[in-house]
Amino acid sequence: MSSEHHDETDVPPLTEEIAPGTATDPPVGSDAPATLTVDGTEVSVDAGSTLLDAVEAVETADSVPALCHYGREGIGPRSECRTCMVETDDHGVVPACSFPAADGLAVRTDATGAAEARDVNLDLVLSNHNLRCTTCGKNGRCELQDAAIEAEVEEPRYGVLDDRDEYEPLDDSSSFIQIDRNKCILCNRCVEACNDVQVEGVLRVEGSGGDTRIGFQSDAETMEASTCVSCGHCATVCPTGSLVEKGIEDATTIPLPGFTQKNSIGTSYENTGETKGPMTPKKRADRSTDDEQPATD
Numbered sequence: 001m002s003s004e005h006h007d008e009t010d011v012p013p014l015t016e017e018i019a020p021g022t023a024t025d026p027p028v029g030s031d032a033p034a035t036l037t038v039d040g041t042e043v044s045v046d047a048g049s050t051l052l053d054a055v056e057a058v059e060t061a062d063s064v065p066a067l068c069h070y071g072r073e074g075i076g077p078r079s080e081c082r083t084c085m086v087e088t089d090d091h092g093v094v095p096a097c098s099f100p101a102a103d104g105l106a107v108r109t110d111a112t113g114a115a116e117a118r119d120v121n122l123d124l125v126l127s128n129h130n131l132r133c134t135t136c137g138k139n140g141r142c143e144l145q146d147a148a149i150e151a152e153v154e155e156p157r158y159g160v161l162d163d164r165d166e167y168e169p170l171d172d173s174s175s176f177i178q179i180d181r182n183k184c185i186l187c188n189r190c191v192e193a194c195n196d197v198q199v200e201g202v203l204r205v206e207g208s209g210g211d212t213r214i215g216f217q218s219d220a221e222t223m224e225a226s227t228c229v230s231c232g233h234c235a236t237v238c239p240t241g242s243l244v245e246k247g248i249e250d251a252t253t254i255p256l257p258g259f260t261q262k263n264s265i266g267t268s269y270e271n272t273g274e275t276k277g278p279m280t281p282k283k284r285a286d287r288s289t290d291d292e293q294p295a296t297d
Contacts, residue, residue, distance in 0.1 A: 028077065028098040029053075036105040050077070051096040051107055052084055061110035064118070065147035067125065068187035069097040070237050075192045081185060082121040083147060087111035122151055127158035129240070130167070130182035134254040135261040138241035141252065144185060145240075168213070169267040173224035177235050178249045181213055182265060184242040190214060190234035202228045214242075222269045 029048035036043060036051075041058045055064050066084040069076040077097035084096040089106040091099070093113045108114065126148060133139045161167070161182060171179035186205065191214065194203040206215035220226040235243040253261065262268050 028100060030100040030102060034101040034103045034105070036101055036103065036107060038107045039109055045101050049101045051086060051088070051094070051099045051101055051105075052077070054101050054107065055084075055086065055096050055109060061108075062115055062118075063147070063150040064096055064109050065122070065143070065150070066097045067143055067147060067185060067239050068189065070189050070192075073193070073197050075189055075197065075237060076187075078188045080187055081125055083118055083125065085114050085117035085121065087114040093117055119151060120157075122147060122153065123156040123158055125185050126153065126156040127160060129185060130161050130180070130265075131156075132261070134256060136183065136241040137244050137249040137251045137253055137261075138183075139252040139254065142241060143239035167265040167267075169269055170262055170265050171223050171269045172262070173222040173269045173271050174228065174230070174246070175224075175271060176230035176232065176246055177223055177228070178244050178246055179214075179223055180242055180244075180261070180265070182242075183240045184214055185240060186212060186214070187239060189237040189239065190243055193233040193237045198229075198231050198233050200227070200229055200231065202226055203234060224269075224271060 027048075029050050030045070032047050034045055034049065034054075036045075036054055038054050038058045039061045043054050043057045045053050045057065052064070052066055052069065064084050064086060066077065066081075068078045068080040069084070077095075079095045079098040082095055085093050086096045087093050087108045088099075093111075096107075125144065129144065130136075133142070133145060136142070139145070168181040171181075188205060191203045191205055194200050201217050204215055204217045205212065207213050216223075216226040218225075218227050232245055235245045238244075241249075250261070
């Protein structure tokens with residue numbers, strides 16, 4: 001896919017073989033500085049700010065997690081998890097992470113509708129997550145776990161992942177990064193870090209509905225077989241234990257006799273031990289014939 005086909009799109013420059021549109025977010029902040037109130041407290045924010053920026057600038061009545069928003073390096077927001085809903089006087093309940101701040105707007109974090117929306121959406125995220133936190137290397141340093149504790153969640157109202165027939169295999173094939181998709185909340189942070197920040201174009205979101213997952217632009221089945229350059233940025237931005245650097249994947253696991261992360265899932269893709277050649281920018285093997293044509297005068 002040639003980058004010249006995308007000259008008119010508002011995306012950062014990418015290498016020729018990275019498919020644009022897999023990560024880039026549209027601008028969502030305000031056009032100008034704004035002064036508004038959050039839970040009755042007046043706050044002023046710079047141009048380009050969202051309601052989440054205003055919420056994070058004051059001591060709010062209720063906790064407002066934003067699991068799909070990283071807040072640095074231009075990663076997010078995606079408005080995927082909807083755990084940051086707040087109520088505004090003019091627009092009703094809106095996602096704080098992607099709603100622009102505006103002069104005179106009154107925002108409430110403790111409004112009944114907003115609080116219920118955050119609780120429902122957090123329960124939806126938890127229902128699709130491996131909640132065996134004691135066997136997870138991110139136990140105690142997981143943003144989803146923090147949000148659930150803050151919201152005093154005891155049992156997600158929509159069930160848990162254990163109610164399903166099977167887990168996705170643990171991808172332990174890479175020498176540098178472990179992938180456990182059963183802990184993935186599809187926040188898209190890793191895809192953006194890979195495509196928009198590191199410009200490697202390894203990861204993508206694939207599938208639809210309940211089959212949506214993080215996959216590889218090269219169509220590889222495992223991380224080891226992908227074009228990953230092992231920069232580790234995807235693991236750095238992951239809010240859960242879905243992507244963890246090797247060597248610390250069991251850092252905070254609580255030892256339980258006969259019970260581990262791997263046997264709780266059932267299947268793992270292990271490292272083959274094969275030596276990989278030098279990494280190249282090439283992503284997909286099935287590039288179009290147009291892209292492979294030599295340049296002509």
